[in-house]
Amino acid sequence: MGLSRESMGIKSVDCGLEIKKRKEEDKVIALAGNPNVGKSTVFNQLTGLNQHTGNWPGKTVANAQGWCTDGQQGYVMVDIPGCYSLMAHSTEEEVARDFICFENPDAVVVVCDATCLERNLNLVLQIMEATASVVLCVNLLDEAKKKKIFLHLDMLEQRLGVPVAGTAARSNKGLDQIYTGIKRCLEREVEEVGEKPALIQYPQYIEDAIARLLPVVEPKVNGKTEARWLCARLLDANENLMKAVKKYRKPVAESEEVTASLSEIWEEWKAAGISQEQVSDDMAAVFIKKAEFLCNGVVEYENQTYDRKDRKLDQLFTSKATGFPIMFLVLLGIFWITITGANYPSELISTVLFKIEGWLSRLADTVGVPFIISDLLIHGVYRVLAWVVAVMLPPMAIFFPLFTLLEDFGYLPRVAFNLDRCFKKCSACGKQALTM
Ligand SMILES: Nc1nc2c(ncn2[C@@H]2O[C@H](COP(=O)(O)OP(=O)(O)OP(=O)(O)O)[C@@H](O)[C@H]2O)c(=O)[nH]1
Ligand SMILES: [Mg+2]
Structure with missing residues (x-):
């Protein structure tokens, strides 16, 4: 039976996909990640469906859903298009961003390429900033092994504070860890809602501005995590994301209080000689440095020149x-x-x-x-x-x-x-x- 988002309690955001749960208690899980990291392969293995896969980026251009179960809990898996960042630059990236940030899935499984984890972590961190329920799936472990790249996933899990699953989806290895991760993530969400300290810490002048905006934004959105993320994005003023905020978070976009606080902050920054570009650059740098810190010691290369041939x-x-x-x-x-x-x-x-x-x-x-x-x-x-x-x-x-x-x-x-x-x-x- 096809149940509407309204009847099943899923927030109504028009991402071109009507979520179809089999039971009311089914959980909606988004499969996100950079392009060409194996999201659709994971989706196909879990749901038994046949989403298009191939070795080039951008095959999946719209959301697709499929049902699966770990034996106890039912899940609606949503295979979303690949994206490099939540600051979407293309329509597929917008589809992905809107689903992750505004559709409120119960959890987001972020699939990563084990052979270039540091680059992939940039998106992981952005998603972790936007939503509290994240599972990291480090895929293509077989490729990493071939290139003699070793990953200490326990250490990564400790540093990130979210469940990490290691998989080789094409050969159906490690996929049960995704279910375990989702389960742990959902259980933890119930225990710790709103308790976790922010993973991403911006430079002090941005943190101060977020602290000023938070009390105005928080009552208008769904919880602390989203409020902090949205404050940071409002300060970043990415044009494309602002369009989405206007569309999906009208109470924030149309609030005079929010607009007044923002103008005040920007005036002060302007007087202090801080430009909009500097704010965006400072924000982006935080993610890059954090990804570098997280990978330090987690990723080991037996052969330091493993990618020399590829670069040539x-x-x-x-x-x-x-x-x-x-x-x-x-x-x-x-x-x-x-x-x-x-x-x-x-x-x-x-x-x-x-x-x-x-x-x-x-x-x-x-x-x-x-x-x-x-x-x-x-x-x-x-x-x-x-x-x-x-x-x-x-x-x-x-x-x-x-x-x-x-x-x-x-x-x-x-x-x-x-x-x-x-x-x-x-x-x-x-x-x-x-x-x-
Ligand atoms: N060796 C290896 N190849 C994999 C693995 N998982 C996926 N692949 C291959 O990686 C390529 C990309 O897989 P897709 O599932 O299409 O990737 P995607 O993330 O959905 O890509 P987009 O939809 O374009 O973002 C395909 O050729 C898969 O066969 C894996 O664990 N090991
Ligand atoms: Mg795909």
Whole structure:
């Protein structure tokens, strides 16, 4: 039975997805994280569904839901698009941010790439600032092992203060830890609501401003965590996020008290020579430093130059001098192989299929099938089918395996990176090059 968000108590935010619980006590869990870290793979393994996965960022562009259970508790898992930050820069990132920040899921599982944990922790910290119920899922542990990167997840759990699960989702390893993590997270939420000290500490002048704003903002939102996060975001004044606040947290956006306090703070900052850019930079720096601190001692590299080969390939495939020429040659090569290479099997298939058409025609004459029927079926339906198969099948059989090879080698994200600037000029983004 499809139950509406209102009837099941889920806050009504239009993220294009109506949450469907099977039972009232089911919990809504968001699967968030950077692009291409295995969120949809985790989602598919847990729910038994088949969300699209592939080795390039930006495959998931809208929220998708699926139901699963650990045997006792039912969960509605929501696979959300990948994002690098809560300051969304694209529509998918907005969809992700709105679900995490304004849809109030019961918990957010943030999936991370174990091979570049520090970079991924930036988003983890941003989400932990926005919501109290977070589980960290460090995925791709098999890849990290291959690259001889070792992670002390217990230490990370201690430092972060949220449950951490280590997984290799593609081979279905460690996924039970996600359930354990969610359970611990939900139990703890009941015990400690509002008690935890803030994980992110901004420079003193920003902390003072947050302390001034908090009493005005807190009564208008859902709890302490969201209030502190929202105060920081109001001070940061990110244009895109402000639009979302206007849409989803009207009482805050329309409050004269909030506007007056904000103007007062900004006036004071202006008088002290503190610019808006400096505030944003100081805030961003806190997350980067915190991620660096958290990873120190948690991540160990047996081979310090483990990524030298990848960086050299990056240089070759994405630099101005070589990136574009190589990309054109590779793509041209693929199209040439596809079109020229397809001619031979096409010819062979059409010869065989048209020979069969001749046999079928003679057989129909021998058996005495009326001409109108044999003409319709053999020279009509069969011939069209034979043409389509002969013309379409060989290029597809050549193109898709080649495309998959490029995907597996990790070349496609580099194509997206190269084309990003051109696509941005058309108000699109580089990732769309892949679907094009
Ligand atoms: N080796 C390895 N590969 C994995 C693992 N989990 C996912 N992958 C692969 O990583 C790639 C990305 O997986 P997705 O599940 O599509 O990633 P996503 O985070 O949903 O990506 P977006 O929707 O684009 O943000 C796919 O090729 C997966 O097969 C894992 O644990 N180990
Ligand atoms: Mg996905």
